[in-house]
Amino acid sequence: MKPRSIALALAFCVPLVSTQLVSTLYTGQGRIGDAYRTVIRQLRLTPMQERRVVPVLRAEALKVQGIKDDQSLSKSQKLRRLRAVQNRSNRKLRVILTRSQFQQLQAHRQVRAQLMRAAMQAQKSQGSAARSAVPPGPQQK
Numbered sequence: 001m002k003p004r005s006i007a008l009a010l011a012f013c014v015p016l017v018s019t020q021l022v023s024t025l026y027t028g029q030g031r032i033g034d035a036y037r038t039v040i041r042q043l044r045l046t047p048m049q050e051r052r053v054v055p056v057l058r059a060e061a062l063k064v065q066g067i068k069d070d071q072s073l074s075k076s077q078k079l080r081r082l083r084a085v086q087n088r089s090n091r092k093l094r095v096i097l098t099r100s101q102f103q104q105l106q107a108h109r110q111v112r113a114q115l116m117r118a119a120m121q122a123q124k125s126q127g128s129a130a131r132s133a134v135p136p137g138p139q140q141k
Contacts, residue, residue: 036061039108043101052096060089 036057045053063085067078086109094102 035112039105042108043097043104045097045101049096049101053093056089056092056096060085 036054039057040050040053043049043053064082067073067081067085070078073081093105097105
């Protein structure tokens with residue numbers, strides 16, 4: 001094959017391989033995979049960055065989900081552990097991403113955190129509204 005043909009073949013194959021890599025790594029992850037797949041697209045990662053970032057984000061997502069699902073932890077313990085997980089992955093991601101990509105990732109994380117807080121507030125207010133809607137029991141004298 002001529003060098004030009006090889007270059008053309010590679011140019012068409014690399015985007016397919018990177019897309020397959022993302023979908024393969026996220027198969028069966030549901031919401032977690034969709035959220036990080038969107039982030040990866042928004043950051044416009046190079047194929048090399050993508051190969052290095054995807055495992056970091058996937059590991060982070062799995063750890064975060066485990067912390068959220070752990071009923072034995074208090075809210076403050078969960079928050080501390082979530083911050084520790086994010087700090088560890090931030091150290092790894094800073095090396096891989098450009099400054100602007102890292103800033104975009106941080107902005108995305110802030111938006112997600114705000115949405116989570118809003119959802120928790122809504123859930124909390126629905127719970128108190130449901131309790132106040134229940135008629136009081138018989139009064140004791």
